[in-house]
Amino acid sequence: MASRILHRLRHALTREGEQEALADCGSEAEEFPESSELEDDTEGLSTRLSGTLSFTSHYEEEEEEEEKEAEDEAAPGGTGQGPGEALGPELLGVGPGDRAHDPTMPERQGSNMLTRQLQELWRKSRDSLVPQRLLFEVTSASVVNERSSKYVLYTIYLIRAGQFDKAPATITRRYSDFEELHRVLRHRFGSRMAGVSFPRKRLRRNFTAETIAKRSRAFEQLLSHLHSLPDIRQSAEFLEFFFLSDLQAAQRLTCTGMYCEALAAWSNAHRLQDKLGACHSSHFLLTLAGLAVCHQELDQLAEAHACSEQALRLLGAQDSHPLLAPFLQAYVHLTWMLGKDKRQAEARLQSLQDSGLAGPQPPSLKELLIKQPLP
Template sequence: MASKLLDRLKRTLFKEGEACSKDPNDVTEDSFPESSELEDDTECVSERLGGTLCFDGENTLDLEEQGEASGPDSDSEFLGESVEDGFSSTETSPVGPSPGGSSLLTRQLQESWRNLRRRNVPEKLLFEVTDASVVQESSSKYVLYTIHVIQSGMFDKSPAVITRRYSDFERLHNRLRRRHGDDMERVYFPRKKLRKNFVAETIAKRSRAFEQYLTHLHSLAELQRSPTFLEFFYLGDLQAGQMLMRVGRYQEALGPLLNSLRLQEKLGCEQHGKQQPCQQQRTHWLFTLLALVTCFQELEQLGEAQEHCDRALRDLAPSAEALLQHHLHPLLIPLLQTNVRLSWKISKDKRRWEVLLQEIQNSGVDVGNQPSLKEYLIKEALVETEGDSKVKAKADNTT
């Protein structure tokens, strides 16, 4: 994929005039001055030595040694991290597929996936950079990478998409080093260059490096479950969806919320959330489902609303012992009431949830005066503490 991306970037740069003034026969290695500084693409940017994935081997890639470069030829920081200051566009993902789509979604690979599935080959995640574009915003210039997250071992009809820039990856790497020092000891990061950050070869090499970097992180069990790693993918979309809901833009909120749900599904957040210390992943998972219930309900798409409501209830339904001890999730009752109403409107069987609601009422729990799902979703704060975003919700605890 990186080689195809390199060819595309070369053609783009030529079209923009960097090489158009030359006769095609006069194009030499000097047309891409970084080619002499970088490793051959066929050898990859990384090398595995004793389990080490290294992006800056013996021949470093013209790296800067004194921190992040600044100026017009650097991947400078532009947007803040706090949601209170407005969410960064690099933390949210495009609703639709990028131009050209994923090169993996071909007829040959579809057949290959079917063959692998028949042989019971374990599924894994693939991280593929499908597009990289230079973005100029005011005095800031950076490269924006579009990454498809694809489930292998099957034909993935809905790959999730994220867009990130170099500084987003760098922030992730620094946070993981602070929180998982031992696991990150042998993980190396492609450092920033002093110059020529926007040359085609640099972008293609870095695209390949980011694919391998994410794959390596996901291969380490401790990091794979880390909230820092998981939230790098989906939390920006979740924040964006919540902000759009707050101003009543429910149709626009659906895109990031659905993408956030797909990312959480692929990353296994529902399963991780049932284990300590990843309770916040369970909260984010439920928050996403409830946000989709609210948006679909507001848009009169009652079938979709009920489907996501039912999915959330399957996760929240209490055991007989929890019911006797009144150990119920604080959003269980309003969710049950919502599901019963939706099921009645679309003529779907609602007896199971009606029975559960009646059992809760018979046990002495007041089913009136319950919080509104919409009020909870709009008021709930998705905040960052020491670099890791956490949802401080009532839903974290049971009563």
């Protein structure tokens, strides 16, 4: 409803406010965004204005609005006027005395006031947005038949908004996975999740195209809403929903020597963590270790060296971190294999051994990776 009102106001303002926009461009153009930027954030504004997450489809919302408009026009006193007239001069902040002086004054004053209100609303909402917005898009859904169960598997792409994302990350999840995420987050963030509904289970018609389409849209809205809340976005429960299964599969494949398959799983986990802003966690260091091991086993030494180097930059001066010595050991070996200078890394590894922070024979990255427990 809010997005529809904003859409109408925007068209009304385009017709009525061109003169004012040109006259005020010297003062307000620097303070407020272009109308195109305001339009880009309409969906975000409508989500925040609604208060409660809605899981009805876009087409259903349009049909409901059209039906309501038809009823209003058919009702006694219904005028069927446009957006600016339907609001009424009193709501636009114009009194009867003003109309007597200038017939065009109500539209102009109303236009200016509404423009300022929308600009102020845009400015406040922009402050609450995350620095890099993510889009969650269900690209496909397939019905899976197993011996004892039948379910729908949804494929979701994570894409950075506002730019061409050449490497989107992908996850596949079932309805029960989303339901478990919702349950866990409600338990931990009760007040923050109070206004978030969840598509209920159905006794029948769970596998119809209509039900699957509605749930796909619902899951997109749910993930976008959760990602807009900083405390939930940074929580382990929310982050692990995306990449924990990839880490578990990658670790299992690495242990069995299936390095090509493991590399694909480690790489997707890396993309997911990068897009979600989880690049300073122990999970991310474990992912870099997995990438380095698989690249090295597949004789991709430059890629393995780059992963080890990135991990050492993240570790910085954390001399007591259990992954530091294994990463240094791998980095020294790979640097030597590539014919580069390894003296600085070699000296740091020796210093750790002399101080007792690393044993005389620290475990290799592969050994540590295999023994590392995952939930």
